[in-house]
Amino acid sequence: MSKNQLDQKSQAWSALFSEPMSELVQRYTASVFFDKRLWQADIQGSLAHAEMLVAQGIISASDGADIERGLAQITQEISSGAFQWKLDLEDVHLNIEARLTQLVGDAGKRLHTGRSRNDQVATDVRLWLCSEIDLINQCLIDLQKALVEVAERHVEVIMPGFTHLQVAQPVSFAHHLLAYVEMFDRDAQRMSDVRKRTHWLPLGSAALAGTTYPLDRERVARSLGMIDDQGRACVCQNSLDGVSDRDFAIEFSAAASLCMVHISRLSEELVLWMSQNFGFVKISDRFTTGSSIMPQKKNPDVPELARGKTGRVVGHLMGLITLMKGQALAYNKDNQEDKEPLFDTVDTLKDTLRIFSEMIGGQVNSQTGAKEGGITVNVTAMENAAKKGYATATDLADYLVKKGLPFRDAHEVVAHAVKSAQAQGLDLSELPLSSLQQLNPAIQGDVFECLSLIGSLNARNTLGGTAPNQIRFQIARHHVRLDF
Numbered sequence: 001m002s003k004n005q006l007d008q009k010s011q012a013w014s015a016l017f018s019e020p021m022s023e024l025v026q027r028y029t030a031s032v033f034f035d036k037r038l039w040q041a042d043i044q045g046s047l048a049h050a051e052m053l054v055a056q057g058i059i060s061a062s063d064g065a066d067i068e069r070g071l072a073q074i075t076q077e078i079s080s081g082a083f084q085w086k087l088d089l090e091d092v093h094l095n096i097e098a099r100l101t102q103l104v105g106d107a108g109k110r111l112h113t114g115r116s117r118n119d120q121v122a123t124d125v126r127l128w129l130c131s132e133i134d135l136i137n138q139c140l141i142d143l144q145k146a147l148v149e150v151a152e153r154h155v156e157v158i159m160p161g162f163t164h165l166q167v168a169q170p171v172s173f174a175h176h177l178l179a180y181v182e183m184f185d186r187d188a189q190r191m192s193d194v195r196k197r198t199h200w201l202p203l204g205s206a207a208l209a210g211t212t213y214p215l216d217r218e219r220v221a222r223s224l225g226m227i228d229d230q231g232r233a234c235v236c237q238n239s240l241d242g243v244s245d246r247d248f249a250i251e252f253s254a255a256a257s258l259c260m261v262h263i264s265r266l267s268e269e270l271v272l273w274m275s276q277n278f279g280f281v282k283i284s285d286r287f288t289t290g291s292s293i294m295p296q297k298k299n300p301d302v303p304e305l306a307r308g309k310t311g312r313v314v315g316h317l318m319g320l321i322t323l324m325k326g327q328a329l330a331y332n333k334d335n336q337e338d339k340e341p342l343f344d345t346v347d348t349l350k351d352t353l354r355i356f357s358e359m360i361g362g363q364v365n366s367q368t369g370a371k372e373g374g375i376t377v378n379v380t381a382m383e384n385a386a387k388k389g390y391a392t393a394t395d396l397a398d399y400l401v402k403k404g405l406p407f408r409d410a411h412e413v414v415a416h417a418v419k420s421a422q423a424q425g426l427d428l429s430e431l432p433l434s435s436l437q438q439l440n441p442a443i444q445g446d447v448f449e450c451l452s453l454i455g456s457l458n459a460r461n462t463l464g465g466t467a468p469n470q471i472r473f474q475i476a477r478h479h480v481r482l483d484f
């Protein structure tokens with residue numbers, strides 16, 4: 001960096017500074033190379049602030065018009081890639097303000113009246129995050145739709161349900177997928193809830209204590225769309241809190257982490273299901289990779305990476321929450337460290353959700369309009385697996401209870417039945433009636449109905465159960481809820 005540029009930097013603050021920053025310190029303190037992505041929110045906030053300054057008679061209408069014109073040109077320059085971001089101007093805010101002043105002179109210098117970068121950056125991050133939450137929620141809707149569509153086609157496809165990864169009871173594959181729809185629905189609700197607390201205006205808090213100018217903060221909040229369900233302006237009510245807390249970012253990170261944890265569980269299942277030992281599903285080749293040494297391999301890289309990236313997002317949550325813990329009020333430069341983890345969380349989550357929608361539900365073929373390339377299911381492999389492991393043992397116990405046996409006794413009878421079936425290498429449904437009757441005389445010919453997989457499913461016909469009836473009811477509910 002030239003001596004001239006360094007002088008320019010020391011002059012960015014005031015005449016008080018007698019020596020320039022070293023290049024290393026400048027690089028260490030600068031944030032422009034990552035916070036420049038806040039530029040739209042920064043300009044939006046500046047426009048709202050300037051408009052209010054004019055309305056309140058704090059700056060003249062002609063200054064207001066100059067600021068608007070200058071910011072329009074800057075918008076154009078940034079969008080086209082012509083804008084020159086300068087490291088020595090530290091961050092997005094100073095870069096835009098310096099260019100504005102270059103373009104419109106004194107009016108540009110008046111924009112910062114009654115404002116500090118402290119309330120400015122808090123406002124920018126909140127505005128940016130709200131629009132990202134909207135995108136994330138759209139991704140969550142798309143993913144839920146993809147899962148519901150696949151579920152719809154597999155209501156009567158039976159797989160083993162597991163506890164402890166041991167075969168437990170038969171379930172419908174659709175029921176299994178719809179469990180994830182519930183999780184992603186709650187994730188979207190959490191996002192919307194976080195958004196309500198993010199959508200508050202710090203601007204007007206100034207550096208920390210408020211400002212001596214007669215600002216109309218509610219006007220700014222309204223023009224930025226920061227209003228609640230009842231149409232009231234959402235303005236941070238304490239200036240110290242407004243500039244310094246990043247709890248909204250932490251809350252968002254927690255919601256994002258939970259969502260990634262759900263993705264990670266699904267990933268783990270896909271990895272298992274795709275292994276030769278399960279062979280339940282296949283995903284399109286474009287979500288897998290080969291091995292450089294083993295020609296037969298097709299590895300589930302995408303689900304594995306998603307599982308891995310969950311660690312990264314949870315790590316960012318830890319970073320953000322730790323960032324806050326030692327900070328005395330009000331603003332501290334520590335807060336500049338909120339951006340990279342937050343940006344990376346948003347990018348990782350959005351990409352992951354988009355990829356999963358496509359990997360599961362497929363992609364619309366622009367020619368035929370049909371979706372293709374989603375997950376494919378090996379129905380026979382799933383059913384065969386469900387037949388192993390005596391998945392209908394509980395059904396036999398329930399059958400005996402209905403014949404009048406206390407459940408604990410029924411449990412014991414079935415344990416004997418399983419033991420004898422195991423010894424003969426048979427499934428429970430393959431045992432002759434006579435040997436079942438030896439275990440308990442109450443067993444009749446109708447027992448075989450409940451020992452079949454579909455019989456077992458049909459029997460679980462209570463709300464939230466895996467009976468196809470119940471699943472169809474849930475699918476209909478999701479169609480209404482997701483409006484498709």
Ligand code: ARG
Pocket residue numbers: 031035091117118121331333335336337
């Ligand atoms: N780049 C800074 C940040 O991200 C902007 C606020 C700087 N304020 C200050 N007083 N140094 O937090």
